[in-house]
Amino acid sequence: VLGGMLQNVATTDSGTSQRRSSKGMIYWIVVEDNPTCTKSIRRLLERASATIPFAHIAHPSPPGFGRPKRGRSQRNQGLEVVDNGIVVRPYNHSGVVFLADDDNGYDAGIFDELRKVKRVGTLPVAFVGGSKHERCHVDEQTGKVDALYGLSYHTRSYPLDMAAFAFHTDLFKEKHRVRFYDEWKGGHDETKLLELLIDDISELEPLANNCTVIYTYHIKSTIGRHSKALPADPLDEEINKGI
Numbered sequence: 001v002l003g004g005m006l007q008n009v010a011t012t013d014s015g016t017s018q019r020r021s022s023k024g025m026i027y028w029i030v031v032e033d034n035p036t037c038t039k040s041i042r043r044l045l046e047r048a049s050a051t052i053p054f055a056h057i058a059h060p061s062p063p064g065f066g067r068p069k070r071g072r073s074q075r076n077q078g079l080e081v082v083d084n085g086i087v088v089r090p091y092n093h094s095g096v097v098f099l100a101d102d103d104n105g106y107d108a109g110i111f112d113e114l115r116k117v118k119r120v121g122t123l124p125v126a127f128v129g130g131s132k133h134e135r136c137h138v139d140e141q142t143g144k145v146d147a148l149y150g151l152s153y154h155t156r157s158y159p160l161d162m163a164a165f166a167f168h169t170d171l172f173k174e175k176h177r178v179r180f181y182d183e184w185k186g187g188h189d190e191t192k193l194l195e196l197l198i199d200d201i202s203e204l205e206p207l208a209n210n211c212t213v214i215y216t217y218h219i220k221s222t223i224g225r226h227s228k229a230l231p232a233d234p235l236d237e238e239i240n241k242g243i
Helices: 037-048 070-084 109-112 169-175 189-197 236-240
Strands: 004-013 023-033 055-060 094-102 104-106 120-122 133-138 145-149 165-168 217-219
Touching: 023 037, 023 070, 037 055, 055 070, 070 094, 070 169, 094 169, 165 189, 165 217, 169 189
Parallel strands: 004 023, 004 094, 023 055
Antiparallel strands: 094 165, 104 217, 120 165, 133 145
């Protein structure tokens, strides 16, 4: 990460929190879908504040704004914090934005991977829907991403989970008003956001040893309901050893 600053935008339901440990410069933006900030979450953040500075924001969803559009308003609120320079200004650094969810678990090693992002980086996620993992495939000769192994590969340009990518603040500023928009089809937030940031999968920067090491897990997994099966992954067995 340029300048050593990593910005982690986490969204939570009221009363739900996550535990994370890491090293290096991180600024944690936690946005609750709640009229007021939950005291238990604030206490958790304050206990970690000696090593991880944070912003704790309460931002309830608009009426009728349920699934699958849930979380858009909170993520936009977090992106406003980044866009206004509130995070970067005190440290005089650029950084990387990672949009975390309250239903994921993370290995602390993910932060070292995210610091490598120059524009948009990607890494695999385990237990997405009914799959063991989703990830990118990297061409051995070019080192570029040339395919994506994801359950929604047939309906989305970028079939990636929200926890499967991160982007640099320089690119975020360059593109202007990168946000989640109400008119987007439900369940397509990840692919639509990536369409605002890049034009082709080859622009994705593979992290985690060319997307073969798992650092992110969905804590709750469901049986997938998709019209087509996940494409065959030649490294399936090798990756499973690391899950």
